[in-house]
Amino acid sequence: MxxxxxxxxxxxxxxxxxxxxxxxxxxxxxxxxxxxxxxxxxxxxxxxxxxxxxxxxxxxxxxxxxxxxxxxxxxxxxxxxxxxxxxxxxxxxxxxxxxxxxxxxxxxxxxxxxxxxxxxxxxxxxxxxxxxxxxxxxHGHFAYPVEETPSGHVDRIYEGPRYNICRLRIRPGGFVSEPRHPRMAQSQLVLGGGLLLQGRPAQQGMVFHGLQGLTHRYDNPTGIEQSVLCVEQPKVVEADAALVQGRSYYPAEDPHLS
CATH class of the missing domain: 3.30.1130.10 (GTP cyclohydrolase I, C-terminal domain/NADPH-dependent 7-cyano-7-deazaguanine reductase, N-terminal domain)
Structure with missing residues (x-):
């Protein structure tokens, strides 16, 4: 200890x-x-x-x-x-x-x-x-750059030599249909409880690895922004790579899980 x-x-x-x-x-x-x-x-x-x-x-x-x-x-x-x-x-x-x-x-x-x-x-x-x-x-020591996108906003949290950490905020009624950097290996953690991934509910705390250049879609059918925590790394992948199955990083007893 x-x-x-x-x-x-x-x-x-x-x-x-x-x-x-x-x-x-x-x-x-x-x-x-x-x-x-x-x-x-x-x-x-x-x-x-x-x-x-x-x-x-x-x-x-x-x-x-x-x-x-x-x-x-x-x-x-x-x-x-x-x-x-x-x-x-x-x-x-x-x-x-x-x-x-x-x-x-x-x-x-x-x-x-x-x-x-x-x-x-x-x-x-x-x-x-x-x-x-x-x-x-x-709080206040850092400035978090915010990028406006057609789907909402991107909060830039930290950029390292080989990785970028950001929070994607999808506007109400908005959607993201593909990764922002098709040659970046992406890992994503769903923070909000109202998103759809490929048309199905994306549970809070679910993590998906390997979204490298794939066509995938998040939809926000709710009345508030819904967010995803993202880590991007450079990597070239095969064109037919499949979406990696998600798993939860939140405790099962969390009362806020939908």
């Missing part, structure tokens, strides 16, 4: 202490390098502390007024497995940027005001020491 995080004091605009939600001893095994390289794997251990105001959730019991740690764990697992990080610093930066991202209407949660992230690689090559990186960031 890792040592507890040493956390700074964070306050809101009125000087009140913010509450802290922690995700401790969270471990993910993921492949290293590009999607076409294969082979070597790494084990990452994360400690995440989120600073926010949980008083409303304590009063009404609604998970939308706090952060659902089960969903967050699934989303972070998706990012680490899909990005295939090779070093500690990009892991920490990607995670802290994601947890500070403003929430979307289809997947509401309390805005995280600050975050501390520590990333450890317990099985680093050499074995003489256990390397770790810890970062602390506040």
């Amino acid at each position: 890792n040592e507890p995080l040493r956390l700074p004091v964070e306050t809101d605009g009125q000087g009140r202490l913010l509450d802290v939600i922690e995700l401790r001893d969270f471990t993910v095994q993921s492949a290293l390098g590009t999607a076409s390289a294969g082979g070597e794997a790494a084990r990452w251990s994360l400690e995440v502390a989120l600073f926010l105001d949980t008083r409303r959730a304590a009063t009404d019991g609604h998970l939308s007024h706090t952060v659902h740690y089960g969903r967050l764990a699934g989303e972070l697992r998706f990012l680490l497995e899909s990005c295939r990080f090779e070093s500690l610093e990009p892991v920490a930066e990607a995670v802290v940027r994601y947890v500070l991202l403003p929430p979307s209407l289809d997947a509401p949660h309390a805005q995280v005001r600050a975050a501390t992230v520590r990333v450890t690689r317990p099985e680093a090559p050499g074995g003489q020491a256990v390397p770790a990186v810890q970062v602390h960031r506040r």
Whole structure:
């Protein structure tokens, strides 16, 4: 077990202490390098502390007024497995940027005001020491570029040397009929509960890998934007490659699953 995080004091605009939600001893095994390289794997251990105001959730019991740690764990697992990080610093930066991202209407949660992230690689090559990186960031430290598209908006979360992390927000009544980059390997996690994929309901938390240049379609029949978390990597694929079957990264007991 890792040592507890040493956390700074964070306050809101009125000087009140913010509450802290922690995700401790969270471990993910993921492949290293590009999607076409294969082979070597790494084990990452994360400690995440989120600073926010949980008083409303304590009063009404609604998970939308706090952060659902089960969903967050699934989303972070998706990012680490899909990005295939090779070093500690990009892991920490990607995670802290994601947890500070403003929430979307289809997947509401309390805005995280600050975050501390520590990333450890317990099985680093050499074995003489256990390397770790810890970062602390506040909401407002980052600007998230937003691209307007015919289908809605794209929030650019983090761009690394061989991967891009973004959130696709599909407008009400809109659709996306193909990947934005046909020569990019895409992994996608469905964040909203109202999307159709190939005409069938796409369950929240479902992850699809291998959408490289394929014709696939998301439809949003609802009255609010519906979002998908995407990781893109360069890779050339066969023209007849099939859509990879999705699996859920959210806990089965999640009461918000449709």
